[in-house]
Amino acid sequence: MADPVISLVIEKTGDLLIQKIVFLRGVRRQVERLQNDLVRMRFFLRDADQRQDDDARIRNWVSEIRAAAYDAEDIIEIFASKVEFFTKDKGLVTKLTYYPLKIVNLYKIGKEIESLRMRLKEIAASREEYGIKNLGEEMTTHEEELQRIRRSSPLIEDKDIVGFGEITKSLVAELLKEDINRRVVSIVGMGGAGKTTLAKKVYNHADVRERFNCRAWVCVSSIYDHKKMLRSIIKELNTMDNKLLEMLENMEEEDLERRLYQDLQDKCYLVVLDDVWKEEAWDCLARRAFPDVGTSSRVLLTSRNRDVAQHADAYRHPYELKTLGPKDSWQLFLRKALGDNAGCPPDLEEVGREITRRCDGLPLAITVIGGLLLAKKKLKSEWEKILNNFSTYLSRSQSGVSAILELSYADLPANLKFCFLYLGLFPEDSVISVRKLIHMWVAEGIMQKRDTKNLEETAAYDDVERLCSRNMVQVAEMTVDERIKSCRVHDLLRELAIRKAEDENFFQIHDTRDDEISAKSRYLAVHVLPLDENYFGSSTPPLRSLLCFNVHDCVKSINLSFKSFRKLRILDLENVRMGYDLPKEIGEVRLLRYLNLRCTLIGRLPPSVGCLRNLQTLDIRTTSLYSPVRVSNFIWKLESLRHLYAFGMKCDVPLKIEGLRNLQTLSGIRFDDIMHNNMITLTSLQKLGIVVDAGSEIDKLCMHLSEIGCLKRLHLYCPRGSGQPQCLAGLSKLHRVTKLKLFNLRMLPPDFPPNLSRLSLKFTSLTDDPMPTLEKLGQLSFLKMKDAYKGPQLVISRHGFHQLKFLELNFQHGLKEIEVEKGALPQLRCLRFRMCFRLEKLPEELKHISTLDTLELVKMPKIFIRGLDADMVSRVPNLRIF
Structure with missing residues (x-):
């Protein structure tokens, strides 16, 4: 698929038609025509994709389609939201009052859709001007060019290997184990981690050469050709002459498989399958061409995808090739940059170590940069020049570090491309909470097509796992039950995401104080807040996401003009010390689905937040109960709310939350607020965190909670200095609770939930x-x-x-x-x-x-x-x- 964003937007437009059919009744046919136009444009994009990396005009053409697709989604969703507001849960008199407004909006959206369709026709008509009509004919794709860089051979072995000593010993020992069955040994890791280098070292090891009387090496690659691969292995196993070459060229697939099987049948063979991308590539060989006849044969497989390795042999864990640590990285850098020199000149060490740090432990990057430096004069100015243009040198190098990493991106399906690009918004070296990431992706609607609303979080977590399995994302921390708790993106892969996103006008990152918001921005990450007091009010970009990271400044002078941000789906202001209350205009951002105000020093949420009927996640946690965020009684109106993180929230009257049927997480809620609500109406609630004190009657609380059908996790928190509850009796009534956390409670309960598995x-x-x-x-x-x-x-x-x-x-x-x-x-x-x-x-x-x-x-x-x-x-x- 040429463009992940456009592909997803087209799918989501179809979903909107289904979900909002009641509200789109008057313009349904026009919306369907618009969607058909977008689908037709998607076919041209497949051709455009082959040249947009090299042709700025074509990139611009694709960008115009993308903008139109986004506008289509915005138009439909904003219109449906307005009509829903006019009619849903309203009495007959109110509906009649709003009827003229509904007619006006129907007319308006009809005109906007027709205008958008005309725009798409003009874009389509211009494709011949860009030479897009017949791009697919007789053309070498960009991916094939990238693959040429990756073709490997066991003949040339890198002598300057660092950090592979122990894993080489383990791999050799695994290959030499006394086991007559054919076994598969796998090496997995991200692109450029040294999988092929390690496989060469093992393949050429003296003990391995002595053990296996028949060896072959073949580079598989993502553009998999079964017949070509069979021929390659047969050629390595036989002495070639013109007759055999001609015969192999004329053989059908089944004949080639039979010939290879016969060549290997009585041999103790070792075959290396380097750079395997697809499970099908393994299946084709394993089923029909690699005999398993008790000769102690082995297959050594390298892949960027852990799933491929585990598919090849489910009983053995693959050898995971991690990036190098600081010590090994520095040693490899010195070998590559200074040749035989024993040490680094003192005046070059500081800049040399910074260059090594930028390589972030990736052997290929260290090797390429080191090779560039070896050809330069040993001057600090020369090394600083390469440091200052680090990304440019890597992408232009003949070994193509960026191109090799780009292969992994090219192999991703459309939705995973979108997810990967999104990670580029986070700052360098960020440890990213998977829970937060999932909330964001679901709010973006990325999972909308594949699952019902209650399974969107599951689908989002699966995508995190897929990106980690493909070594596009690194696991930072796991939970005890082996779920991914947090992750990070290698610096060079993050730079790839940023470069791709900029090429596609996907997002902007502001990391200097001089940055200005582009009029075309859809996603904006602010890493450094500009000095301009009117930073958020100087333009009206069609922003969908506004994320702030590491912005701890007190920003009383910054004007959050929500009238300019009516298309926002995500607003993340975590740790932005605003020092003033949120403007009431926030209620006009009707499409908002994710609002993070954690640790913003906001004193009160305006009642207009209750108008955010699409809001899924609201995070208003503070660091202390003594500086609460005050709210009026509007939370019950947020009918789409799934996750409420409310530690430090205080309501002037007993807080009403009953009826929130989509609520899955309710964290930091006070005991009294729980007791004033009919909790049985929270039919999706799975995680509940309650603040208790000396006046909290835990036995009554547990009786109150016992009928919540989905409740699995309970967290009881007692603030310091508030006084302890008299007793913790009653927990045995919570039959469905399997996970319990007790925080700052100075006693054990006399009984526990009977099905408790985690404490x-x-x-x-x-x-x-x-x-x-x-x-x-x-x-x-x-x-x-x-x-x-x-x-x-x-x-x-x-x-x-x-x-x-x-x-x-x-x-x-x-x-x-x-x-x-x-x-x-x-x-x-x-x-x-x-x-x-x-x-x-x-x-x-x-x-x-x-x-x-x-x-x-x-x-x-x-x-x-x-x-x-x-x-x-x-x-x-x-x-x-x-």
Whole structure:
């Protein structure tokens, strides 16, 4: 697909027709014609895509279509929103009053659609002027040109390999294992991480050459040609003459497969499949051409896509090739930039280290930049010139670092291209919350076509996983149940996203104080706030998203002119210390779906926020309950609301929230506000966080919550200095709750939810050992304790915690000893100690827990680390010391 944005907009226009059919009744035929026009334009885009990278005129032509597609969506959605406002939930008299306005708007949208259709016809007529008519004929695609750069051969091996010593040993050992069955060993990593380099080193290893009497290497690539690949392998296995060459050229696919199978049938073979992109490429070979006949043969596969590797052999985890650390990066840089020189001249070291940092551990980038520097004079000015033009040198280099990374982008489906480009809005080195990202993507409507509204978050998370699986995005932090909690984008891939987005006029990033908002901007990320007091009011761009990052300035002088931003879907002002209340005009931004005002020092939300009927996420958290955000009683009007983060919110009257049938997350709500609402009406509520104090009757609260059909997670938070509840009884009534977090509550409840599987205790500061109570929770699989216990000893009795798989003890600053009786923790897989500064040693019984796979020691004292029992830790497959 030529343009991810246009493709998605066309799909969303169709969805709008279905969703808003009642409100679009009078102009339905015109909207359908408009959509058909856009669909026709999409076919021309397939041709235009082949040349828009190299031709600015064609890029501009595609940009005009994109702008028209966006305008189409805006026109339809704004109109439907107005008609919905005039008619929905209104009485007959009110509907009759608004009827003339409805007729006026019908006429207006009809005229706008006709104008837009004329615009599309003019754009279509101009394509011949740009030479777009027959681009598909006899033309080498941009992707094929990129593929030429990637073709690999095992003959030329890089001698300056750094950081691959241990993984090379592991791979060689895996290939040489005594196993008569054919096995697949996979190496995965992002483009330029060194997968091919590592595969060459293993392929040419002396022990590997001795073991396998038949070896072949083939580069597969994303433009997969099955017959061509079969011929390549056969040619490597046989002595070639003209007769055989001619015969291979004339063979059909089945004959080639049969010939290759015969060539390999009685051999102990090793075949390297380098750069495999598609699962189908593997299936074609594995099913018909690679015999598995007890000869201990192996296939070594490299891919950017983890799913491909796991598809090839589901029983083995692929070897993940991470980027180099700072030490190895510097060593490789010195080898490539200075040749045989032992060290870096002092006057070049600072700029050299900054160049290395910009490569962000990517071996290919270090190699290319190092090669450029090797040919330059050893002058600081020369090195600074390359640093200042870093991206330009990488994209122009003959090895084509940018082009190689671009292959990964080109292989993405349209919706993932959109998601990847969106990540470019975040600042360099950002650790991005996946939960926040999902809320944004859903608000953008990216998931609209594929799932019903209750599954859009699931679809968005799946896309995060797909981008990580394709090594376009790096996992920053995982949850215990192995879900991605946060992620980051490699600097060079972020630059690729920014370059692609700028080419397509997708977004703007303002990172200097002189930037001005373009009249064509749809997405704007502000990293540095300009000095212009009228920055947000100087133009009326058709912005859909306005995101602020790391803008901590007090911006009393900045004018948020919401009249200019009526097409906004996303407004993220987190940490922008506004110092004044939000203007009432916010209520006119009727398409707004995501509003983040976290830590903005706003004192009050205007009642007009209640007009935001499309709002899905509202985040008004403050850092303290003593500086609350005041709201009037309008939250119940936000009928589309899915996620309300309200810690620090205060309503002048009892807050009404009942009837919000789409609400999934309600966090930071006060006890009294919960008790004043009929919670059974919140039919989608899954996560609930409640602020309790000395007057909170937990037993009545639990009775009140017991009939919420979807409630799975409960968080009880007691602010410091507010006084503790008298008792925590009643939790056993919550049969559906599986995850419970108790924050700053200085007692354990006498009973727990009967189906509890995850428990987190934070700042509970218990004086009695909690383990005798907790170890009896029959379904508990996850226990996290942070500053939860003040005592010197914890005892886990025989057969205690018989389902527990993860245990974290964090900042138990009085804890000296843990006793684990024989037979305890029979299912434990991961044990984490964090900042337990007085703990003297690990429990002896750990060596007998056969299920223990991972032991993590985070910020533990050096004396504790030095005293570790070598025999004990050797029994744990994964020891991680941070």
